[in-house]
């Protein structure tokens with residue numbers, strides 16, 4: 471089924487590492503830092519209220535919603551300014567978040583699985599998230615890495631796949647996209663004719679209103695076995 475495949479694109483969050491634990495830890499670390507450095511803000515606003523402000527700002531400003539780093543910074547600049555703190559405090563708080571956000575822990579089979587695929591395929595990461603791959607344990611796993619922030623649109627917009635094709639010189643019909651999200655990964659890749667793999671770690675049911683992926687696997691080892699096992 472995948473004989474013509476030359477490039478495999480991988481989603482990151484919840485495909486190659488669990489996303490929520492690292493985000494929760496990063497937000498807690500950032501809030502603790504703010505409590506020390508900008509206590510007038512944390513006396514007035516809970517961590518949940520900071521998140522609500524950020525989400526509301528992203529809804530109001532669709533033009534930056536794909537760049538979570540910019541959204542976080544602009545939200546904190548506004549909130550801190552209201553308490554009399556300069557923008558430099560917001561920038562420092564975002565640095566605290568960013569460093570903690572990169573402390574991802576890939577699922578156990580991921581690094582060895584990518585190592586096995588890398589001699590056979592061009593490997594590219596394509597993420598809506600704001601982890602920085604070079605600061606993570608997967609820094610050597612990919613030939614290159616793209617983010618929604620760089621390409622100016624988040625999946626399910628297919629811009630990131632077009633960017634990967636332009637960057638690698640490999641046509642889209644030789645792509646296989648691998649991800650956990652039925653809409654942002656599988657359906658998005660299908661709209662431009664990519665072959666797709668759904669990584670279904672939780673044994674969820676496929677949404678009945680969507681076209682199934684070409685292959686469903688429970689983890690990356692199963693994908694590697696299918697492709698080159």
Ligand SMILES: [Mg+2]
Pocket residue numbers: 481482483484485649650651
């Ligand atoms: Mg994901």
